[in-house]
Amino acid sequence: MDDHRRRPFPVARAGKPMMDESQIIEADLTWVGDRFEPEVQIVVRSDGRIEHVGALDARPTHRLTGRALLPGMINAHSHAFQRGLRGRAERFPKEAGTFWTWREEMYRLAESLDADGFYGLTLQAFREMLAAGITTVGEFHYLHHDATCDGFAFDEIVLQAARDVGIRLVLIETYYQSGGIGQPLGSGQRRFKTRTTTAFWNEVDALAGELHASTQTLGVAAHSVRAVPIDEIVSLHGETVRRGMPFHIHVEEQRREMVECVSAYGRTPMALLLERLDIGPPVTAVHCTHTAPEELRRFGSGRGSICVCPLTEGNLGDGLAEVDVMHESGANVCIGSDCNLRIGMTDELRTLEFVQRLRKERRGVCVDEKGSTGRALWRMATLGGAYSLGLRAGAIEAGGVADFVVLDLQAPVLAGWSADTLLEAFIFGAGAEVIAGVCVGGHWLPSPETPTH
Numbered sequence: 001m002d003d004h005r006r007r008p009f010p011v012a013r014a015g016k017p018m019m020d021e022s023q024i025i026e027a028d029l030t031w032v033g034d035r036f037e038p039e040v041q042i043v044v045r046s047d048g049r050i051e052h053v054g055a056l057d058a059r060p061t062h063r064l065t066g067r068a069l070l071p072g073m074i075n076a077h078s079h080a081f082q083r084g085l086r087g088r089a090e091r092f093p094k095e096a097g098t099f100w101t102w103r104e105e106m107y108r109l110a111e112s113l114d115a116d117g118f119y120g121l122t123l124q125a126f127r128e129m130l131a132a133g134i135t136t137v138g139e140f141h142y143l144h145h146d147a148t149c150d151g152f153a154f155d156e157i158v159l160q161a162a163r164d165v166g167i168r169l170v171l172i173e174t175y176y177q178s179g180g181i182g183q184p185l186g187s188g189q190r191r192f193k194t195r196t197t198t199a200f201w202n203e204v205d206a207l208a209g210e211l212h213a214s215t216q217t218l219g220v221a222a223h224s225v226r227a228v229p230i231d232e233i234v235s236l237h238g239e240t241v242r243r244g245m246p247f248h249i250h251v252e253e254q255r256r257e258m259v260e261c262v263s264a265y266g267r268t269p270m271a272l273l274l275e276r277l278d279i280g281p282p283v284t285a286v287h288c289t290h291t292a293p294e295e296l297r298r299f300g301s302g303r304g305s306i307c308v309c310p311l312t313e314g315n316l317g318d319g320l321a322e323v324d325v326m327h328e329s330g331a332n333v334c335i336g337s338d339c340n341l342r343i344g345m346t347d348e349l350r351t352l353e354f355v356q357r358l359r360k361e362r363r364g365v366c367v368d369e370k371g372s373t374g375r376a377l378w379r380m381a382t383l384g385g386a387y388s389l390g391l392r393a394g395a396i397e398a399g400g401v402a403d404f405v406v407l408d409l410q411a412p413v414l415a416g417w418s419a420d421t422l423l424e425a426f427i428f429g430a431g432a433e434v435i436a437g438v439c440v441g442g443h444w445l446p447s448p449e450t451p452t453h
């Protein structure tokens with residue numbers, strides 16, 4: 001590692017950064033709107049919010065030389081403990097590996113974890129996210145209990161791990177009731193159980209009192225139509241919307257889920273949700289791998305979000321989603337690392353686009369109104385995630401949170417960049433090796449005052 005990489009923030013500071021005072025940040029390039037601009041100064045208040053973006057002619061407290069600054073990336077869907085499956089569940093009898101055999105492995109992991117083990121895996125996953133430039137995680141949390149299968153002991157551990165690592169967290173507290181439609185929970189699912197909606201909301205209320213004020217918020221999920229009866233999904237959704245919180249649910253990742261839902265309810269999961277829920281911005285449907293194009297369009301017209309998880313969907317052999325229809329439907333598309341087999345947002349974005357290129361035998365499947373794939377993908381990784389999680393984040397703008405990712409402009413894999421090509425060079429040609437640091441709510445990681453060499 002050469003010298004400039006060992007010093008994450010080679011700053012020529014005119015003043016000492018003080019966490020209890022405002023900061024003025026200036027990098028060589030800053031992502032503002034949909035482009036990189038030079039000579040942009042960002043004023044960050046002591047409460048971790050951006051106060052001003054633009055030329056100030058002030059002396060910066062943080063002059064990030066040889067660096068570009070972008071909004072921190074947002075991971076809208078994670079199950080952090082599944083980091084413990086990395087490298088496992090990858091050997092199969094020929095043709096015998098499926099989502100369902102992977103799920104059995106996941107259940108064995110869930111049953112084996114005590115509080116320390118759960119904390120360790122969650123910490124590890126969150127650390128890897130920060131190292132990958134992800135400054136916010138939406139943790140879809142359903143492993144609530146320790147071996148007693150009671151008491152929600154693991155919920156506060158998620159809050160603790162996020163605080164300890166320094167990542168922004170939306171804890172998506174997840175309701176889980178049945179082992180399949182109309183089925184009792186299996187032994188591997190007992191630690192997920194939430195009993196009744198009343199007990200569930202009591203736990204949500206208790207968690208609300210445990211949050212770190214400036215970096216943690218709550219959302220609610222119904223795990224899936226497999227795990228929650230439709231009347232309870234409707235009840236949970238209604239109360240979540242009433243409280244102004246985001247509502248997430250896994251939808252149509254696997255064809256078997258659709259067959260079982262048609263058998264029980266006479267329609268597919270998405271058709272059922274479109275019929276029973278008032279789809280709007282608080283709702284995020286995770287996956288939608290097999291959702292019919294017409295239903296994607298109906299969902300998108302309500303301005304709901306669809307969270308795709310390209311690496312996980314590929315690893316689990318879920319199938320090929322109609323990503324171009326999602327993108328064109330009006331839905332807000334965002335990205336999740338889901339089972340965390342590999343944590344890298346640019347890997348997710350590349351996989352999303354390249355799989356569709358392979359399928360359609362053309363280039364540029366997801367493009368914005370100006371024909372840019374890079375900007376369309378970047379939006380999913382930033383503003384798309386913020387919208388899904390109900391945050392003012394994902395952009396460098398006054399009033400938003402001061403969450404940034406810092407790129408090392410001298411990194412060899414970016415050589416040849418220009419302000420016009422840097423975003424695409426990062427998304428298609430690079431990953432964590434060019435990330436010099438992150439900032440979450442005004443707190444720098446690593447600190448610019450403690451170089452790592």
Ligand SMILES: [Zn+2]
Nearest residue numbers: 079140250338
């Ligand atoms: Zn998931």
